[in-house]
Amino acid sequence: MEMRLRRVAKRLCLGPLRAPTAQSPIDNSLRFSNQGRGEAGTFVAREPEYEGYWRATIDERSDLPWPTPDTEWTGRAVFLRFLDGIEAHAERIAYRGMSICRVCGRLNGHEGLRLAGWEWPAGYKHYIADHGVRPSLAFERYILGLTDDFTRR
Ligand SMILES: [Zn+2]
Numbered sequence: 001m002e003m004r005l006r007r008v009a010k011r012l013c014l015g016p017l018r019a020p021t022a023q024s025p026i027d028n029s030l031r032f033s034n035q036g037r038g039e040a041g042t043f044v045a046r047e048p049e050y051e052g053y054w055r056a057t058i059d060e061r062s063d064l065p066w067p068t069p070d071t072e073w074t075g076r077a078v079f080l081r082f083l084d085g086i087e088a089h090a091e092r093i094a095y096r097g098m099s100i101c102r103v104c105g106r107l108n109g110h111e112g113l114r115l116a117g118w119e120w121p122a123g124y125k126h127y128i129a130d131h132g133v134r135p136s137l138a139f140e141r142y143i144l145g146l147t148d149d150f151t152r153r
Pocket residue numbers: 101102103104105106126130131
């Protein structure tokens with residue numbers, strides 16, 4: 001049971017955004033689940049939302065998207081600036097290998113970034129900046145919302 005709890009807790013992304021403490025997110029969530037609040041007060045563990053992960057080739061049968069440009073998007077420069085700021089706060093997760101850009105073939109990062117319930121590859125920025133990809137609306141709102149949180153402190 002304890003192992004399972006730890007595994008679940010490890011997947012939680014309780015970034016200390018609003019109330020930074022010295023405790024790790026794992027400690028927080030274990031404490032929370034040990035409070036015996038019953039079903040109603042139980043924090044529901046969930047997988048992070050993923051953004052910026054592509055299928056391996058354009059023809060691969062996969063639910064993952066393929067990077068396609070949206071040249072009409074006017075929020076790119078602002079978004080990229082905010083993304084830089086957010087990435088400085090994110091937890092970094094090492095990949096087992098290098099990621100290759102699906103569009104131009106360059107080596108494009110070797111880690112994922114995780115913060116407050118989302119996970120995205122470090123190389124995602126390259127697709128947005130150099131290949132005109134526009135993030136999902138949900139991710140765009142998430143980054144802009146977090147930026148508000150960080151700048152208000
Ligand atoms: Zn590229």
